Amino acid sequence: MAEAEQYKESLQESLQQVIHLLNKHKLVEDLVHKQDMPRHALVESLVHKQNLAELQKKLESLHPADVAYILESLPLGQRLIVWDLVKAERDGEILLEVSDAVRQTLIAEMDSEELLAAAEQLDTDEIADLAPDLPKDVFQELLESLDSQNRERLQSALSYPEDAVGALMDFDIVTIREDISLDVVLRYLRRLGKLPNHTDKLFVVDRDDALRGVLPLKRLLVQDPESTVASVMSDDAVIFHCEDKASEASSAFERYDLVTAPVVDANNKLVGRLTVDAVMDFIREESESEMLSMAGLKEEEDLFASVWKSVQNRWTWLSINLVTAFVASRVIGLFEGSIEKVVALAALMPIVAGIGGNSGNQTTTMIVRGLALGQISAHNMKNLFYKELGVSLLNGLVWGGVLGLVAYLLYHNVMLGLVMMAAMTLNLLLAAVMGVAIPLVMTRAGRDPAVGSSVMITAVTDSGGFFIFLGLATIFLI
Amino acid sequence: MAEAEQYKESLQESLQQVIHLLNKHKLVEDLVHKQDMPRHALVESLVHKQNLAELQKKLESLHPADVAYILESLPLGQRLIVWDLVKAERDGEILLEVSDAVRQTLIAEMDSEELLAAAEQLDTDEIADLAPDLPKDVFQELLESLDSQNRERLQSALSYPEDAVGALMDFDIVTIREDISLDVVLRYLRRLGKLPNHTDKLFVVDRDDALRGVLPLKRLLVQDPESTVASVMSDDAVIFHCEDKASEASSAFERYDLVTAPVVDANNKLVGRLTVDAVMDFIREESESEMLSMAGLKEEEDLFASVWKSVQNRWTWLSINLVTAFVASRVIGLFEGSIEKVVALAALMPIVAGIGGNSGNQTTTMIVRGLALGQISAHNMKNLFYKELGVSLLNGLVWGGVLGLVAYLLYHNVMLGLVMMAAMTLNLLLAAVMGVAIPLVMTRAGRDPAVGSSVMITAVTDSGGFFIFLGLATIFLI
Numbered sequence: 001m002a003e004a005e006q007y008k009e010s011l012q013e014s015l016q017q018v019i020h021l022l023n024k025h026k027l028v029e030d031l032v033h034k035q036d037m038p039r040h041a042l043v044e045s046l047v048h049k050q051n052l053a054e055l056q057k058k059l060e061s062l063h064p065a066d067v068a069y070i071l072e073s074l075p076l077g078q079r080l081i082v083w084d085l086v087k088a089e090r091d092g093e094i095l096l097e098v099s100d101a102v103r104q105t106l107i108a109e110m111d112s113e114e115l116l117a118a119a120e121q122l123d124t125d126e127i128a129d130l131a132p133d134l135p136k137d138v139f140q141e142l143l144e145s146l147d148s149q150n151r152e153r154l155q156s157a158l159s160y161p162e163d164a165v166g167a168l169m170d171f172d173i174v175t176i177r178e179d180i181s182l183d184v185v186l187r188y189l190r191r192l193g194k195l196p197n198h199t200d201k202l203f204v205v206d207r208d209d210a211l212r213g214v215l216p217l218k219r220l221l222v223q224d225p226e227s228t229v230a231s232v233m234s235d236d237a238v239i240f241h242c243e244d245k246a247s248e249a250s251s252a253f254e255r256y257d258l259v260t261a262p263v264v265d266a267n268n269k270l271v272g273r274l275t276v277d278a279v280m281d282f283i284r285e286e287s288e289s290e291m292l293s294m295a296g297l298k299e300e301e302d303l304f305a306s307v308w309k310s311v312q313n314r315w316t317w318l319s320i321n322l323v324t325a326f327v328a329s330r331v332i333g334l335f336e337g338s339i340e341k342v343v344a345l346a347a348l349m350p351i352v353a354g355i356g357g358n359s360g361n362q363t364t365t366m367i368v369r370g371l372a373l374g375q376i377s378a379h380n381m382k383n384l385f386y387k388e389l390g391v392s393l394l395n396g397l398v399w400g401g402v403l404g405l406v407a408y409l410l411y412h413n414v415m416l417g418l419v420m421m422a423a424m425t426l427n428l429l430l431a432a433v434m435g436v437a438i439p440l441v442m443t444r445a446g447r448d449p450a451v452g453s454s455v456m457i458t459a460v461t462d463s464g465g466f467f468i469f470l471g472l473a474t475i476f477l478i
Numbered sequence: 479m480a481e482a483e484q485y486k487e488s489l490q491e492s493l494q495q496v497i498h499l500l501n502k503h504k505l506v507e508d509l510v511h512k513q514d515m516p517r518h519a520l521v522e523s524l525v526h527k528q529n530l531a532e533l534q535k536k537l538e539s540l541h542p543a544d545v546a547y548i549l550e551s552l553p554l555g556q557r558l559i560v561w562d563l564v565k566a567e568r569d570g571e572i573l574l575e576v577s578d579a580v581r582q583t584l585i586a587e588m589d590s591e592e593l594l595a596a597a598e599q600l601d602t603d604e605i606a607d608l609a610p611d612l613p614k615d616v617f618q619e620l621l622e623s624l625d626s627q628n629r630e631r632l633q634s635a636l637s638y639p640e641d642a643v644g645a646l647m648d649f650d651i652v653t654i655r656e657d658i659s660l661d662v663v664l665r666y667l668r669r670l671g672k673l674p675n676h677t678d679k680l681f682v683v684d685r686d687d688a689l690r691g692v693l694p695l696k697r698l699l700v701q702d703p704e705s706t707v708a709s710v711m712s713d714d715a716v717i718f719h720c721e722d723k724a725s726e727a728s729s730a731f732e733r734y735d736l737v738t739a740p741v742v743d744a745n746n747k748l749v750g751r752l753t754v755d756a757v758m759d760f761i762r763e764e765s766e767s768e769m770l771s772m773a774g775l776k777e778e779e780d781l782f783a784s785v786w787k788s789v790q791n792r793w794t795w796l797s798i799n800l801v802t803a804f805v806a807s808r809v810i811g812l813f814e815g816s817i818e819k820v821v822a823l824a825a826l827m828p829i830v831a832g833i834g835g836n837s838g839n840q841t842t843t844m845i846v847r848g849l850a851l852g853q854i855s856a857h858n859m860k861n862l863f864y865k866e867l868g869v870s871l872l873n874g875l876v877w878g879g880v881l882g883l884v885a886y887l888l889y890h891n892v893m894l895g896l897v898m899m900a901a902m903t904l905n906l907l908l909a910a911v912m913g914v915a916i917p918l919v920m921t922r923a924g925r926d927p928a929v930g931s932s933v934m935i936t937a938v939t940d941s942g943g944f945f946i947f948l949g950l951a952t953i954f955l956i
Contacts (some may be wrong), residue, residue, distance in 0.1 A: 011852065012852060012855070015855075016857075019857050028563060045769070049652070050511050063733070063734070065733040065734070066733070069851075069852075069853070072851070072853055073852075073853040073854075073855075073857060073858065074858070075861045080803070098852075143569070186699065189699045189700050189790045190699070190701075190702075192700060193700050194698065194700060195696040195700060196736070197735060198678075198737060199696060200676075200678060200737070217695050218672075218673040218677060220666065220699075221667045221668070221673065221695065221698075222667055222668050222670060222671050222672060222673060223668075224668075236483045249763070253758070254758055254759070255541070255543045255544075256541070256543070257675060257676070257755040259676060259678070259737055259754065276737065276754050276758070277732070277735040279756055280731070280732055280754070280757075281732070281762070283758070283761065283762065284732065284761065285762075287762075287765035287769075288847070290769070291765075291768070291769065291772075291843065291847070292843060292847075293566075293842050294769075294772070294837050294843075295842075295843035296836060296839075296840055297843060297844070298842055299481060301844060302843065303848050303853055303854070303858070303862065304858070304861060304862075304865070305865070306865075307865060307868035307869050307872060307899075310865065310869045310871050311873060313870055314837070314840050314869070314873075315873075317836065317872065318833065318836060318837060318840075318877065319835060319877075321832065322829070322833060322877060322880075322881070325828060325829040325832040325833060326881075328829075328832075329825045329826060329827055329828060329829050330825070332824055332825040332828070333822075333825045334910065335826065336821045336822070336824070338823045339821050339824045340818065343814045343818045344811075344814070345816050345824075346810055346814070346817045346823075346824035346827075347807045347809060347810040347811045347814065349824075350803060350806055350807060350828060350831070350940070350944075351803040351806075351807050352809070353801070354799065354803040354806075354827070354940075355796065355799060355803060358774060358795065358796060358799045359792070359796060361773050361774070361790050362773050362774055362775055362795070362796075364773075365769065365770060365772075366775070366777060366779055367774035368783065369766070369769070369770075370781050372608075373547075373550070374489065374490060374547075375491075375547070375549075375550055375551040375781060376551075376781070377551075377871070379497050379861060380551065380552070380553060380781070380782070383553045383782060384781065384782075387610070387782070387783070387784075387785060387788065390785035391785050391789055391792070394785060394786075394789055395789060395792075395793075395796065398529075399796065399797075399800060402800075403800070403804075406804070406826075409809075462828070462832075464830075
């Protein structure tokens with residue numbers, strides 16, 4: 001049996017083997033190249049072929065998800081050699097598994113015919129996942145090759161935004177009528193011969209495909225075979241609409257521990273189903289894109305993307321930060337006169353700004369999380385503000401006191417120490433207020449608070465910290 | 479039927495209703511209090527009771543997960559009023575659903591008897607989840623109340639670290655023998671009358687409980703009832719060991735789209751199963767704790783935690799940042815003479831440090847992610863370094879050039895502009911090198927690179943940025 005502890009190792013091992021074979025392949029090529037003599041065509045091509053055949057055999061033994069992993073772990077040149085060796089009939093499955101960025105590098109190397117062949121191996125919902133990356137003409141040809149039901153499904157799946165249930169659902173539904181007995185259902189399933197992955201319930205529909213209820217396999221198995229479907233089915237199942245937000249569907253999956261759930265249209269007509277693996281992929285992607293966007297990466301980046309592509313992916317964020325840093329710099333510029341007189345201010349000011357930013361980010365992270373879980377609203381806002389102000393006041397007095405003392409010891413100036421302490425406290429209070437307010441205002445304005453809050457809070461606490469500290473210093477020290 | 483789009487709303491609505499009832503309750507109490515006259519005991523207690531009864535009815539109509547959500551959304555005082563009203567027999571389930579921080583506030587209010595009663599409603603694997611939060615004496619009593627099989631299970635579940643499969647698994651396993659026919663299995667299941675949640679396969683074991691294979695319900699339903707289990711079962715199922723890392727198990731669940739999987743001990747004896755809902759909870763918790771730790775929150779924080787508790791949760795990180803900020807401040811201190819002469823340096827230096835930090839964090843985020851996915855190893859390290867250095871060089875020359883120009887325009891000093899450009903480029907190169915190196919070294923040292931990398935990279939680019947900029951300025955400007 002396959003054992004879990006071996007996955008990562010065997011996956012790593014597979015990767016190492018592939019790299020080893022690729023290097024052998026490279027060696028032969030280099031050798032021929034370096035010697036710069038008439039190619040020993042025969043010998044070379046023999047060894048060459050042998051290496052590649054071995055590599056191909058290795059790849060065939062791997063699950064498509066594992067091949068995808070290997071492709072993602074290889075620099076572009078090696079990646080394309082491996083991609084060439086993958087049997088054409090597995091192209092589709094593997095394209096589905098790789099990350100968006102890597103998929104683009106693979107598709108760029110395929111001609112229309114190969115792409116068409118790859119897409120034709122897939123289910124309609126899987127084609128829909130691939131469609132945005134396909135060249136227009138290939139997609140058009142693909143669309144024409146489908147029968148009318150699947151064409152309709154594909155077009156409807158593509159009509160929903162990426163974060164809608166309609167874009168996540170698949171069409172692997174087994175439907176039954178409510179007036180038959182369980183025994184008939186059992187015979188029907190045996191005749192079908194195969195059930196779709198993840199099937200944990202059958203969908204009960206009427207003549208017009210309107211959803212009447214669901215029959216969990218668990219009940220089908222334990223109830224009296226003579227009972228009718230209607231008497232055994234559950235009619236308070238969780239159902240979704242195509243337009244529902246995927247994020248809400250995924251909370252429902254977690255909350256109510258679902259494996260599959262029916263998806264209906266506006267007329268309660270069953271159009272597809274949502275499965276836990278699609279939901280799990282969605283959750284994983286969401287949390288990853290949140291993490292990436294918090295660090296200012298626009299989208300998932302191929303580890304081996306070109307310098308130019310990477311720069312584009314990261315530029316928006318850097319330029320925003322440059323602007324905020326420039327504003328902070330101008331705030332300092334206002335007080336150049338004071339700094340000239342008391343140069344210690346220049347050394348101390350980054351501490352005030354920095355700690356404010358850290359503390360503000362802690363607050364914002366709490367609030368963004370509470371907002372995402374829907375736990376924050378008008379009724380508890382006051383409590384939150386008070387709590388954060390309390391935390392900041394305590395931190396400001398304690399850490400500000402410590403640093404005020406340190407500043408006094410370093411520069412033998414009592415007033416400088418007091419200014420330091422006061423500025424720290426005030427900037428932490430500012431951080432608390434803005435740390436709560438910024439995500440709330442962004443949410444109110446219909447924006448995702450997870451994306452920009454951290455830049456904004458840092459901008460405020462930087463400029464604010466410099467202003468408060470240098471301003472107080474100018475008043476009391478100069 | 480319950481419809482997904484209504485969840486969040488109806489959940490929000492439920493929360494609003496609960497708050498409304500709580501406020502009415504408060505009003506009555508305040509009234510009696512304010513008037514400061516002999517309490518109209520009868521009237522008061524009547525209205526009082528009515529409000530609370532209504533609230534209780536509302537709570538009873540909600541799913542335990544939804545009650546948990548409401549408890550998490552309420553400040554401590556109101557939370558405890560609601561908690562008192564929840565029927566005792568649901569305490570256990572609800573305690574399982576709330577976050578760790580909120581659970582502690584609820585448990586703190588319960589006496590031993592209540593806790594014991596709550597825990598006794600739960601399955602062994604659920605008790606194990608609760609156990610770390612229970613007072614020692616309650617846990618001891620609980621342990622004694624269990625039968626020997628469950629006591630053993632509980633103790634073994636608790637013996638695994640939180641991130642091991644053994645701590646995530648449950649014991650709801652249905653086992654069969656391989657020499658019987660599917661028809662017998664079907665009759666056996668009907669006699670059982672009920673299957674555990676998420677059952678998508680039965681576990682085939684021999685007399686010694688050693689795992690022989692698994693029988694997916696899908697196959698049980700579609701294959702000929704006369705076939706034996708042995709001929710139909712799958713013997714290359716994915717299995718896990720108790721000691722396996724939960725993170726690896728969860729990648730296997732995602733990779734191979736599993737719903738349940740058997741867990742065996744060192745002798746291949748079946749001891750439990752892992753389900754997709756436990757895995758999904760694990761993934762969610764992991765990504766949340768990563769996000770929290772990136773902002774320097776030690777653990778999940780109750781939104782309504784006391785100021786003191788919050789301060790403790792955030793202090794470690796703030797104090798580390800204070801130290802790094804202090805170091806950066808001392809670096810500036812080294813150059814106070816130069817700043818006194820060219821005060822513009824004070825205004826420009828935070829830009830150099832700040833952009834370095836941002837760029838370094840982008841690099842680190844990429845690397846941490848690649849490490850988590852296992853995509854980075856010796857073979858591609860060189861590629862990564864070159865790529866990140868290329869990105870930094872390009873960014874440094876472009877943005878450094880722009881800011882150098884701006885510095886020149888502001889201060890009419892060509893050399894200052896050139897120093898600015900050179901310092902930006904060098905600090906971005908430093909950020910690239912450290913952004914790759916820090917997570918790699920942390921991983922090599924056996925630490926989680928997601929947790930401390932961001933602080934370290936910022937520390938390096940701050941102190942480094944100040945040093946490079948002020949150092950160059952001292953050489954070329956003073």
